[in-house]
Amino acid sequence: MDEYFINIEEFRDEIESYFPKFVFYRRGFRSPMAGLCGEFLDDERDSKVTDCYCTACQQRYEDTLNNPKHYKHKELGYCANCGALVEYMQMSRGRQYYYVRKNFAVFSGAGDVMRIQCIKAEQSFSADPYEFDPKLSWYTIAMYELSPGSAVQYRSYWDTNLRKYLWTEKKTRATEPNFNKSGYGCGDYSYTLINHDCVERSFLRYLFKGTDFQELPSPYIQWLCRYAEHPQLEYLLHGGLWLIARDYVGQVATYYGGGSHGTGYRINWRSNDLKKMLRVDKTELEYLKEESGRNYGSYIQFRRDFWHGRSSTETIKYFKDFKNSRTYIKAAEEFTGLTRKQIMDYALRRQNSQGTYFFMHQYADYLRECSKLGYDLTRTAITMPKDMFAAHERTMHLCRELDTAAATKKLGKADAKRRDLEVVDMELGLILRLPRTCAEIIDEGAKLNHCVGGYADRHADGKTTILFLRTMGHPETPYYTMEVTNNLHVPQCYGYENNRTQVKPPEIEEFVRRYKEYLKKVAADRKKAAEKAKRKKRQQQKAKVAA
Numbered sequence: 001m002d003e004y005f006i007n008i009e010e011f012r013d014e015i016e017s018y019f020p021k022f023v024f025y026r027r028g029f030r031s032p033m034a035g036l037c038g039e040f041l042d043d044e045r046d047s048k049v050t051d052c053y054c055t056a057c058q059q060r061y062e063d064t065l066n067n068p069k070h071y072k073h074k075e076l077g078y079c080a081n082c083g084a085l086v087e088y089m090q091m092s093r094g095r096q097y098y099y100v101r102k103n104f105a106v107f108s109g110a111g112d113v114m115r116i117q118c119i120k121a122e123q124s125f126s127a128d129p130y131e132f133d134p135k136l137s138w139y140t141i142a143m144y145e146l147s148p149g150s151a152v153q154y155r156s157y158w159d160t161n162l163r164k165y166l167w168t169e170k171k172t173r174a175t176e177p178n179f180n181k182s183g184y185g186c187g188d189y190s191y192t193l194i195n196h197d198c199v200e201r202s203f204l205r206y207l208f209k210g211t212d213f214q215e216l217p218s219p220y221i222q223w224l225c226r227y228a229e230h231p232q233l234e235y236l237l238h239g240g241l242w243l244i245a246r247d248y249v250g251q252v253a254t255y256y257g258g259g260s261h262g263t264g265y266r267i268n269w270r271s272n273d274l275k276k277m278l279r280v281d282k283t284e285l286e287y288l289k290e291e292s293g294r295n296y297g298s299y300i301q302f303r304r305d306f307w308h309g310r311s312s313t314e315t316i317k318y319f320k321d322f323k324n325s326r327t328y329i330k331a332a333e334e335f336t337g338l339t340r341k342q343i344m345d346y347a348l349r350r351q352n353s354q355g356t357y358f359f360m361h362q363y364a365d366y367l368r369e370c371s372k373l374g375y376d377l378t379r380t381a382i383t384m385p386k387d388m389f390a391a392h393e394r395t396m397h398l399c400r401e402l403d404t405a406a407a408t409k410k411l412g413k414a415d416a417k418r419r420d421l422e423v424v425d426m427e428l429g430l431i432l433r434l435p436r437t438c439a440e441i442i443d444e445g446a447k448l449n450h451c452v453g454g455y456a457d458r459h460a461d462g463k464t465t466i467l468f469l470r471t472m473g474h475p476e477t478p479y480y481t482m483e484v485t486n487n488l489h490v491p492q493c494y495g496y497e498n499n500r501t502q503v504k505p506p507e508i509e510e511f512v513r514r515y516k517e518y519l520k521k522v523a524a525d526r527k528k529a530a531e532k533a534k535r536k537k538r539q540q541q542k543a544k545v546a547a
Contacts, residue, residue, distance in 0.1 A: 241293035
């Protein structure tokens with residue numbers, strides 16, 4: 001099919017015009033008496049002229065106007081013969097390794113038929129030192145055939161019998177061509193349009209007429225394919241709802257029309273009337289036009305699955321205020337049993353300057369805390385307090401105390417096994433003790449401005465041990481904080497701001513040294529106690545068997 005779908009040879013000159021032009025240069029001058037191709041006779045360093053060949057005008061000439069130093073490899077300049085913008089290249093510097101690839105979409109057709117052939121073209125040069133004109137080759141990436149109501153894309157496949165690539169119709173919907181065929185990296189969807197004027201002579205000419213598009217939107221070929229399938233697409237554009245059209249064409253092209261959108265709602269492509277297409281009334285259509293259809297999907301889902309007012313005006317009013325708060329409203333509904341309208345009306349009455357979204361977020365947290373505290377959520381005074389923010393502040397403190405009490409209870413069980421880590425050094429005047437509560441660990445971190453507050457949960461769970469190092473004269477004043485791992489190592493012992501601005505006193509260094517020696521004795525004692533417990537357990541088992 002590649003041979004007769006579109007004759008690409010007809011557009012060779014136009015395709016070549018998009019590739020860069022070069023001037024191949026060499027210092028010296030040519031003698032017409034020395035060989036057919038002209039040989040260099042003078043020393044290049046001492047020459048006053050430059051021998052050139054321009055791929056734009058396809059002429060070989062001697063530049064006697066510019067100094068040879070004017071030419072520098074791979075720099076932009078102008079041809080001294082035709083004035084074209086070119087890139088300078090040395091004649092003898094491996095031009096056979098220099099090539100440029102570009103993507104093109106070639107259009108052909110008129111009336112009710114439009115064909116598009118997407119090619120990847122390559123410009124390369126011969127290794128022949130006397131061949132300066134570039135070679136142009138290409139291969140086809142994808143092909144499209146558009147007609148009213150149909151958009152067919154052809155893809156290539158490898159025929160094992162014929163041992164070559166053949167073309168077949170793609171079973172799924174036509175999509176934008178991907179010029180990156182390697183399978184690595186991101187897709188390449190950039191291309192240059194060739195013979196694009198024929199679109200104005202086809203049934204596709206009405207798509208972007210009368211719109212505000214300053215340039216053709218991307219993905220362009222996918223726009224044409226969707227418009228060929230559904231000509232009503234132009235009504236969305238001309239009606240000011242271009243964002244709905246863009247969503248249909250772009251990344252979510254399979255949602256509208258071909259499959260269910262996130263809203264489960266479909267555009268009615270059988271109608272030419274915008275209200276019937278979108279299944280909205282006049283008021284709703286005017287609202288959607290305010291933002292070019294940005295909220296269409298969210299609004300339809302809100303109206304159908306969340307809440308439908310007595311009129312479109314009422315539905316739109318509540319949608320504007322609560323379109324982003326539906327999760328919190330559903331949570332409040334489950335906690336209280338109130339209707340969604342009651343919850344939304346309560347939020348509108350009690351919200352502050354931060355808006356309904358902030359109110360609903362705080363309200364859902366408040367109800368969750370009330371449930372945790374065991375409050376009766378059937379009472380209106382609980383579920384709809386006059387000052388929700390003050391009530392939330394109270395429940396937050398109560399829950400914090402409840403959590404602290406639970407953590408302290410868990411802390412007591414863990415501390416019973418690590419009391420042997422507490423010491424008193426009378427000589428240095430220092431006390432090392434365990435925290436009494438998790439809140440005390442948090443306060444320690446706040447007062448010493450370091451991160452021990454984040455260790456509170458791990459300390460309560462027995463995953464590590466936090467110890468407070470205090471002076472005997474001020475046993476309740478935070479001084480230094482130490483961590484002891486479960487294998488009795490001391491990874492850190494720091495004071496204010498982790499000692500970034502002050503050096504540890506000598507007595508602290510001496511205490512840590514002595515304490516590490518003490519931990520070796522604790523480890524030995526714990527090992528002996530564990531062995532004793534094992535022996536006692538074995539004796540009990542033997543006694544039980546004997547009985």
